[in-house]
Amino acid sequence: MTKSPPISQSLREWMDVFMHRSMHGWTHFAKSTGLSMPQFSILMQLHHKGACGVSDVSERFDISNAAASQLVDKLVQGDYVERAEDPNDRRAKVLQLTPKGKSLIEAGFNERYRWMDELTSRMNSEENKKVAEALAILTKAAQAMEETK
Amino acid sequence: MTKSPPISQSLREWMDVFMHRSMHGWTHFAKSTGLSMPQFSILMQLHHKGACGVSDVSERFDISNAAASQLVDKLVQGDYVERAEDPNDRRAKVLQLTPKGKSLIEAGFNERYRWMDELTSRMNSEENKKVAEALAILTKAAQAMEETK
DNA sequence: GCATAAAGTTAAGCCCGCTTAACTAAAAAG
DNA sequence: CTTTTTAGTTAAGCGGGCTTAACTTTATGC
Numbered sequence: 001m002t003k004s005p006p007i008s009q010s011l012r013e014w015m016d017v018f019m020h021r022s023m024h025g026w027t028h029f030a031k032s033t034g035l036s037m038p039q040f041s042i043l044m045q046l047h048h049k050g051a052c053g054v055s056d057v058s059e060r061f062d063i064s065n066a067a068a069s070q071l072v073d074k075l076v077q078g079d080y081v082e083r084a085e086d087p088n089d090r091r092a093k094v095l096q097l098t099p100k101g102k103s104l105i106e107a108g109f110n111e112r113y114r115w116m117d118e119l120t121s122r123m124n125s126e127e128n129k130k131v132a133e134a135l136a137i138l139t140k141a142a143q144a145m146e147e148t149k
Numbered sequence: 150m151t152k153s154p155p156i157s158q159s160l161r162e163w164m165d166v167f168m169h170r171s172m173h174g175w176t177h178f179a180k181s182t183g184l185s186m187p188q189f190s191i192l193m194q195l196h197h198k199g200a201c202g203v204s205d206v207s208e209r210f211d212i213s214n215a216a217a218s219q220l221v222d223k224l225v226q227g228d229y230v231e232r233a234e235d236p237n238d239r240r241a242k243v244l245q246l247t248p249k250g251k252s253l254i255e256a257g258f259n260e261r262y263r264w265m266d267e268l269t270s271r272m273n274s275e276e277n278k279k280v281a282e283a284l285a286i287l288t289k290a291a292q293a294m295e296e297t298k
Numbered sequence: 299g300c301a302t303a304a305a306g307t308t309a310a311g312c313c314c315g316c317t318t319a320a321c322t323a324a325a326a327a328g
Numbered sequence: 329c330t331t332t333t334t335a336g337t338t339a340a341g342c343g344g345g346c347t348t349a350a351c352t353t354t355a356t357g358c
Contacts, residue, residue, distance in 0.1 A: 006281065007277045007278075007280060007281040008262070008265070008269065010281040010282075010284040010285050010288070011262075011265045011266075011268075011269065011281075011284060012262055012265070014285075014288045014291075015171075015261060015262075015265065016197070017288055017291045017292060017295070018167075018287075018291065019171060019175075019261075020197050021291065021295070022164070022168060023172065023175070023190075023193075024209075026168075026172070027190075028211070031211070036344070036345080037186065038344090038345065038346095041172075041176075044169070044172075048165070048169050053305075054305070054306060054307095055304085055305065055306080060173075062177070062180065063345085063347090064346070064347060064348080065306065065307090066306085066307075066308080066309095066346080066347070066348080066349095067345065067346050067347075068306090069305095069306060069307055069308085070307090070308090070344095070345080070346085071346095073307085074344095086305095089304095089305080089354075090305095090354055091304065091305040091306070091353065091354045091355065092304090092305055092306080092354090093305080093306070109161075112164060113157070113160075113161055113164075116157070116160045116161070116164065117157060117160075118294065119160075119287065119290050119291060119294060120156045120157065120160065120290075122290045122293065122294060123290055127286045127290075128156045129156075130279065130283045130286065131159070131160075131283045131286055131287055132155065132156040132159040133159075133279060133283070134279050134282070134283030134284065135159040135160060135162070135163040136159050136163075137272060137276050137280055138163055138167075138268065138280060139159070139162045139163045139166055141269075141271045141272055141276075142166045142167065142170065142268060143166060144271065145268060145271065146166070185315080187314090187315065187316095202335075202336090203335070203336060203337095204334085204335065204336080212315085212316065212317090213316070213317060213318080214335075215316080215317070215336085215337075215338080215339095216315065216316050216317075217336090218335095218336060218337055218338085219314095219316085219337085219338090220316095222337085223314095235335095238324080238325070238334095239324060239325085239335095240323065240324045240325065240334065240335040240336065241324095241334090241335055241336080242335080
């Protein structure tokens with residue numbers, strides 16, 4: 001029996017509790033905006049990766065070009081996404097969050113952040129320091145992994 | 150300017166990268182099983198919270214009793230969920246994961262765990278130790294928060 | 299230049315989730 | 329014991345996501 005739990009177990013327990021909470025939070029928030037999950041996910045994608053084309057969306061979510069086009073169209077009509085012509089390729093479109101889309105996503109993040117801030121407010125300063133350091137390590141490792149994959 | 154990033158920023162960056170990755174992973178996995186997201190989410194709920202009734206499902210996902218009943222019915226027909234009579238209240242049902250449902254959810258977690266294991270394999274033993282300790286702190290805080298809420 | 303491939307749109311049709319409404323059955327309240 | 333509330337199911341109907349198929353427009357390969 002080890003004194004502190006092995007890394008894999010810590011990660012798993014954290015993942016269980018964190019995932020359950022944050023998935024619920026996101027779906028709840030998405031619903032409150034009136035957007036469907038697929039629509040909302042596209043906004044998230046644009047937030048995370050920046051501008052892209054329609055086929056990038058269809059690849060990311062593993063749906064047909066037609067489906068992506070229709071979903072994007074609804075977001076354009078709702079003024080969440082701007083769909084401009086690509087100057088380099090006149091077949092392609094450049095999708096981007098509008099200010100409205102951007103602020104909606106930010107509001108979602110802020111809700112999530114509030115939860116996490118409450119979490120940290122329940123920890124003492126020593127714990128806070130340890131956690132901050134560890135998360136920086138994890139984030140760096142995760143980003144490195146995404147890039148090489 | 151502080152030497153190490155403040156806790157809130159570490160949490161936020163970690164959340165951004167982790168959420169994006171794991172949400173995608175889960176939706177991808179759910180789709181690969183042939184289940185819809187609502188159906189899959191119910192299995193997740195049963196995994197996380199254990200047995201419950203139909204109205205617990207409708208409350209959790211903020212849908213009508215009728216919708217919950219229909220969704221559950223599909224899961225019962227697919228042999229993912231067992232729907233038994235509640236011995237204490239013959240109006241109510243007791244929903245539970247079947248072995249098939251349980252192993253499906255576990256397969257999903259294992260996929261997620263694999264990603265996290267690869268993450269830890271990229272860190273040295275000192276980093277591993279720090280991370281394990283920090284996540285244990287976080288998990289404890291999160292569980293405490295859920296209970297008092 | 300001409301054929302082919304690629305980016306995106308549109309329309310028809312299917313399945314699914316969800317709601318409301320009407321219903322059954324059992325527990326709780328009085 | 330009767331009334332009301334609670335748990336759950338069923339059916340009709342709406343709207344949304346997704347697919348295939350047909351099409352337009354622009355870029356690419358030979």
